Amino acid sequence: MPEFPVHELLTWYRLNRREMPWRKTNDPYRIWVSEIMLQQTRVDTVIPYYQRFLDAFPTVHDLATADRQEVLKLWEGLGYYSRARNLQDAAQTVSRELNGQLPDSYKDILKLKGIGPYTAAAVLSIAFDKPYAVVDGNVLRVLTRFYGIEDDIRRQSTKNLVQKLADEIIDREHPGDFNQAIMELGATVCTPSRPECWNCPLAAECIANKTASTGQIPFKSPRKKTPHHHIGVGLIRNQSGHLLIALRPEEAMLGGLWEFPGGKKKPNENIKDTVKRELKEELGCMVTLEKELMVVKHAYSHFRITLHAWWCRLSPDSPDPSPRSSQQIRWVKPSDLSNYPFPKANKVLTEKVMKMR
C-alpha cells in the first residue's frame, strides 16, 4: 500500500486553495452553517446563500429566534429544506441549552438535529482541530484512485474502507486543513473526468495514475431508474384576483414551504381530472379548470416530476376551500407571492404569474 504524502498535499493546499467566505472564519456557528449548506450543493451555488443567511442571522441566537418562514425564504432554491428546519431546531438547542456554544465532542455534536457523522467530522476538524476525517464524493474519488480501490463506491463496504483509510492518514496537527485539502484536490484536480495528474501532489505514489486507470476508478454501478410522476396543480383565482396557496405540513417533504395545491396523477387518469380530484381531497372544494398555465419539469434526488399547472375557478356550488392535508391556506395577491418560500417547481409558477401582472 503506498504511503500517503500528507505533507505534499498540505503544501499544495496552502498554495492553491480557493477563497471561500467560510474559510475566513473560525466561528464554529458559521462553519456549521456552511457545512449544512454544502451538503449535496455546489460551492458556487452556496456562496450567495451563505452570505445572505449570515447577514440575516449573524449568531446562533439570531437563527434560534428567527421566524421559520424567514429562514425557509432565505433557503428558497437551495433545496433539501429539511436541512434548514433541522439547522434552526439545532440552533434553538444550542442557544437555549448550551449557552450558544456548539459542542466540541463527537458524541455531543451528533445529538444535534441534522448533524450526522460527516457534518460532525467536518465541523469538529475545521472549527476545533479534532482529528475526524470526512469522506464525501471528492474524498472517495481521490482515495479510491490513490489506493487503486476498484470496488463499487455505491456500496457501504467501500465507503467504510475509504473512511478507515482516511481516519488513518489524517494529519493530527492540521485535521481541518487536511480534510479541506483532500476535498479541494478532488474538486479541482482529481476531477471525475480528465483528472490533472501532472498537476497533482499525489501523482508519484497514486496507483490509478501509475496504472493509467483513472477512467475505471472509481467504479460506480449504474443508478436504478428514477421514478417519474406527473403532478396536477390548480391556481385557484377568486373574484378579487387573489390566488390560493397552501402550507405543506411541517413533517412532510418540503415541509414548511408554500405551494399551489394539487397532487400525483393516478394511472390512466386525465391530468385535468387529477387537478379536480386533488383539490377536492386537499381542500374540500370543487373547481372548474380554465386553461393550462404551464408545464414544469423538475428532478429531485430520487424521482422526477412533470408539473401541470392549471388556472381554476371555484364552481358556483362549491364549499369554501379549507385546509385538510395542509397546515393552512391563504389567499394572496399575485404581487405578494414573492414573500412566501416555495419549492423550486412552484417557484417557476410564481415567477410566471408575477410576470403576467
Ligand code: SF4
Ligand atoms: S494522481 Fe491523478 S488520479 Fe491520482 S490523485 Fe492525483 S489527480 Fe487523482
